[in-house]
Amino acid sequence: xxxxxxxxxxxxxxxxxxxxxxxxxxxxxxxxxxxxxxxxxxxxxxxxxxxxxxxxxxxxxxxxxxxxxxxxxxxxxxxxxxxxxxxxxxxxxxxxxxxxxxxxxxxxxxxxxxxxxxxxxxxxxxxxxxxxxxxxxxxxxxxxxxxxxxxxxxxxxxxxxxxxxxxxxxxxxxxxxxxxxxxxxxxxxxxxxxxxxxx
Amino acid sequence: xxxxxxxxxxxxxxxxxxxxxxxxxxxxxxxxxxxxxxxxxxxxxxxxxxxxxxxxxxxxxxxxxxxxxxxxxxxxxxxxxxxxxxxxxxxxxxxxxxxxxxxxxxxxxxxxxxxxxxxxxxxxxxxxxxxxxxxxxxxxxxxxxxxxxxxxxxxxxxxxxxxxxxxxxxxxxxxxxxxxxxxxxxxxxxxxxxxxxxx
DNA sequence: CGCACACTAGACAGACCGGTCTGTTATCGT
DNA sequence: ACGATAACAGACCGGTCTGTCTAGTGTGCG
Numbered sequence: 327x328x329x330x331x332x333x334x335x336x337x338x339x340x341x342x343x344x345x346x347x348x349x350x351x352x353x354x355x356x357x358x359x360x361x362x363x364x365x366x367x368x369x370x371x372x373x374x375x376x377x378x379x380x381x382x383x384x385x386x387x388x389x390x391x392x393x394x395x396x397x398x399x400x401x402x403x404x405x406x407x408x409x410x411x412x413x414x415x416x417x418x419x420x421x422x423x424x425x426x427x428x429x430x431x432x433x434x435x436x437x438x439x440x441x442x443x444x445x446x447x448x449x450x451x452x453x454x455x456x457x458x459x460x461x462x463x464x465x466x467x468x469x470x471x472x473x474x475x476x477x478x479x480x481x482x483x484x485x486x487x488x489x490x491x492x493x494x495x496x497x498x499x500x501x502x503x504x505x506x507x508x509x510x511x512x513x514x515x516x517x518x519x520x521x522x523x524x525x
Numbered sequence: 526x527x528x529x530x531x532x533x534x535x536x537x538x539x540x541x542x543x544x545x546x547x548x549x550x551x552x553x554x555x556x557x558x559x560x561x562x563x564x565x566x567x568x569x570x571x572x573x574x575x576x577x578x579x580x581x582x583x584x585x586x587x588x589x590x591x592x593x594x595x596x597x598x599x600x601x602x603x604x605x606x607x608x609x610x611x612x613x614x615x616x617x618x619x620x621x622x623x624x625x626x627x628x629x630x631x632x633x634x635x636x637x638x639x640x641x642x643x644x645x646x647x648x649x650x651x652x653x654x655x656x657x658x659x660x661x662x663x664x665x666x667x668x669x670x671x672x673x674x675x676x677x678x679x680x681x682x683x684x685x686x687x688x689x690x691x692x693x694x695x696x697x698x699x700x701x702x703x704x705x706x707x708x709x710x711x712x713x714x715x716x717x718x719x720x721x722x723x724x
Numbered sequence: 725c726g727c728a729c730a731c732t733a734g735a736c737a738g739a740c741c742g743g744t745c746t747g748t749t750a751t752c753g754t
Numbered sequence: 755a756c757g758a759t760a761a762c763a764g765a766c767c768g769g770t771c772t773g774t775c776t777a778g779t780g781t782g783c784g
Contacts, residue, residue: 338761354640356555360742370762371743381742432639436690440631440639441553456694481707484687484700491635491686492679495655501683508680508711515710537731558771569732570773580772725784732779741770749762754755 339377341367346388351431355385355438355448385438386447392434393455399424400462414466414513417486418506425493425502432494433487459483472516485509538576540566545587550630554584554637554647584637585646591633592654598623599661613665613712616685617705624692624701631693632686658682671715684708 336344345367349358360381364371378384403420407413424430431437435452442448463486464479472478489505492498535543544566548557559580563570577583602619606612623629630636634651641647662685663678671677688704691697 357640357642359740361740368762371764372745373761375743376760436635436694437639439694440636441556443556452694460695477703477706480691480703481684484691484704484707485680485683486687487690488683488685488687491690492683495635495638495651496659504676504679505683507676508683508707511711511714512707515714559773560771567732570734571775572731574773575730727782727784729781729783730779731781733777734775735777736775737773739771742768744765744767746765747763750760752757752759754757 338367338369338373342369342374342377342384343387343391345369346384347391350385350388350438351392351434352429355388356441382447386451389435389438389447389451389455393451393458396455397458404466410466410470411513411517414463414470414482415506415509417462417466417482418489418502418509421486421489421493422500422502422506425489425499430493433490436491459486467513467516470513470517472513474516478512478516481512482509485512537566537568537572541568541573541576541583542586542590544568545583546590549584549587549637550591550633551628554587555640581646585650588634588637588646588650588654592650592657595654596657603665609665609669610709610712610716613662613669613681614705614708616661616665616681617688617701617708620685620688620692621699621701621705624688624698629692632689635690658685666712666715669712669716671712673715677711677715680711681708684711 335341342363345363349363349366360371360374363384364374367374374384378387400417400420403416403423404413407416435448435455438448439452460479460483463482464476467478467482468475485505485508489501493501534540541562544562548562548565559570559573562583563573566573573583577586599616599619602615602622603612606615634647634654637647638651659678659682662681663675666677666681667674684704684707688700692700697703
């Protein structure tokens with residue numbers, strides 16, 4: 327168990343994953359070849375293939391790592407609030423943080439699946455991620471007492487996607503805040519409607 | 526001038542462009558190689574390079590063709606209406622038509638520039654397209670008497686992007702209609718605000 | 725006719741791709 | 755001390771990529 331060493335060099339797996347994360351996100355899954363990844367990781371090619379099986383396996387691990395990070399970051403923002411309205415808008419604050427980070431390149435899942443074939447890691451992980459995001463917004467809209475939580479959750483999701491895309495394509499730093507403002511309007515209208523027309 | 530022939534076979538240029546449009550859009554600019562394009566077009570490789578200079582030149586021509594098509598389609602929908610509110614929402618109807626078309630694969634510009642380097646045709650044409658779209662929404666919001674037309678135009682643009690993305694990623698056929706409903710809410714709130722607080 | 729031009733077919737170059745394999749070194753538990 | 759395990763470096767494979775080049779074929783025009 328070499329990971330037990332104090333202050334030890336990260337395992338080959340971790341170094342591969344870190345290198346893949348940086349290169350794949352910055353330059354694209356298709357653009358970056360295996361050789362660049364193993365060079366940055368300081369790892370032999372055989373180790374990559376015995377660890378991840380294929381390039382697609384590495385891509386899957388990279389995307390699942392991104393998904394876990396995003397989930398944690400978004401939920402952390404949500405759980406800072408108790409007011410359900412604030413909780414429903416919190417994902418936009420999480421996105422705002424992300425956009426402000428140097429090297430922001432948009433949604434890793436959208437980028438990776440833009441030209442991916444069916445049945446590859448990119449399309450499969452993306453499907454999970456999108457389902458999770460949609461469910462989150464729907465839950466938050468329900469908790470906020472929106473009249474039609476499924477429809478409202480979906481509209482929040484549209485704005486969330488639009489902001490991510492605009493931040494990437496237009497390099498506009500305040501895209502998430504613009505989306506948040508629009509989301510607040512939609513949400514408030516739906517909450518009022520829900521209160522006005524109770525069961 | 527061989528194009529003068531009645532019912533003649535399209536020129537090599539047109540066949541190349543048609544083949545590129547189908548293949549690049551369906552499978553991606555990176556995925557599809559030159560050989561597949563020239564095979565489908567029934568054209569020699571030398572002809573491609575004497576006509577477009579490089580693959581990137583062909584990609585540029587493909588994307589500019591997509592831009593022209595989109596511009597015409599959106600403007601046609603806008604000009605069906607005289608009511609400025611309906612005009613501002615018309616792009617969502619145009620998008621709804623597009624999504625319903627078989628083989629819809631999302632935004633060609635987003636897909637092409639997902640993993641494109643700076644300075645390539647994909648990033649350059651995408652920049653133009655996005656500026657045009659933003660200007661359109663801002664104009665339409667202004668004409669509709671929205672209180673803050675720049676902010677409203679931007680929010681409509683966010684929803685437009687989100688709907689395009691969701692239709693592609695989630696295969697939801699009514700994404701444009703959901704976005705249109707949200708846009709209508711935002712627009713109406715802004716028009717009321719504009720009327721309530723006049724110059 | 726003869727010339728210019730646009731096109732076709734396909735070999736070729738040089739780089740890069742994902743993936744396999746060989747051989748070596750170091751570190752572990754026993 | 756010893757065998758197993760994991761990692762290393764890097765050659766190698768078949769295939770694909772963009773782009774160039776040669777050579778031959780029609781076709782319209784003066």
